[in-house]
Amino acid sequence: MDMYGRHTGDGQEPLYESLMNDVLFHMVFTENSLALRGLISSLLDIPESEIEEITVLNPMQYTDAFDAKLTVLDLRVHLNRDRYLNIEMQVRRFPNWTNRSIVYSCRQIVDQSNAEGFEYGQLEPVIHIAIMDHTLFSDHRRFFTRYAIQDREGYPYSDKLQFYVMDLTAVSGASDQEARQGLVEWADAFTAKGWEQVQSIDNPAVKEAVKQMRVIMSTPEQRDAVWARRMAEIDYRSIMSHERKEGRAEGRAEGRAEGRAEGRNEERADIARRLKDLGIPIQDIAQVTGLSEGDILSL
Incomplete structure (x- = not known):
């Protein structure tokens, strides 16, 4: 058993945990460059051949005492030395989430401007990509949406700040183009409930991700970090549920x-x-x- 009293699966099939666990998500795509390359190719709709260099800017040492607190755990990437990506698995509803995503993205812009010798012409695009298990705008439910700065006629002001949102609950509404670029397969991988389901997805990059998931869930230190995050999520949801119930009781x-x-x-x-x-x-x-x-x- 592990530190949480769970059977570890040692000597047999490793325990399964969904990629919607953001610690596992971060581990998989930090440690497997082929999986990350395939994911970025699908999210940005660019051929993998155009991805020349990927630098993960916030790698983590999972063997250290891991902080399972529910701070934001995004994956920050510098792609081809010409754009920045902030990719996050978001399974909690945050008040004012859109404002928060703007602040996080603008920090990356400010960081660029603080570099020695910076000139405005050197500014690189920052793309914030949120993979969500809920709908961001109830009156605008879409599977995959790209938001950019432009006027009412769609004329772009700048490409330096962009926001992509994948709504995993709306995958049934995916377009043919979104399916062709692999987004549906990735959505299926993120929401898969077990090894058999996730292994059935016929996508080379997804298979790389699954291979890395198996390695992680078979490694005690990493597995414990994944479970710690899950337990913190359960605690958070329990507290929120209790608060809502108490709030209703208080009203009565x-x-x-x-x-x-x-x-x-x-x-x-x-x-x-x-x-x-x-x-x-x-x-x-x-x-x-x-x-x-x-x-x-x-x-």
Whole structure:
């Protein structure tokens, strides 16, 4: 058994974990360049032959004591020395997610401008790619969408800031072109529920990813890091569910004993502490609990 009481699968089929686990996602595409090359080819709709150089800018040492807190774990890539990609597996709904993605992308632009000898003509595009298990805009549900800066007639202002969103829940609406470029196969790989299902996908890059998944889930240190992340996700979802239920109960009991209100404030503070321990951004904790950012910081 592993540190979480799970059978490790040693000597037999390794335990399966979905690529929607962002730690596993990061491991697979950091460690297997063929899988990463194929994924980028599909996401950007470019031939693999045009991918000459891939540099992962944020590799991680998984054998060290791994921080399973729910901080953002994107995969930052410099492609062909002429564009930056931020690829993230996003399975949590963040308040103001679009604003957050803009801030993250603009940081990459600022980082470029801070380089010694920088000139405006040297600015390289930054493409933020989010793979989501939910729909970002309920009134605009699409499987794969590219957002760019342009006017009302579609004339581009600049290509330096772009946002791609893959909605895994909308794969049934994929176009023929999206299927041809391999996006449907990748979506199937991300949402596969077991080894048999993911191994049935006939895509060379996906097969490389699956091969790397097996290696990772057979390596104790890496497997423990993957499970730690999963447990942190479960804790987070449990806290959020509890908070929603308590919020509804509070609404029904509004106006009751003042002592209960005081107890409620203590409970909010406790939830805020637990969310801080999971690495949730302060502004998100404030929105969930109703506490001020100053109060949360002082906990």
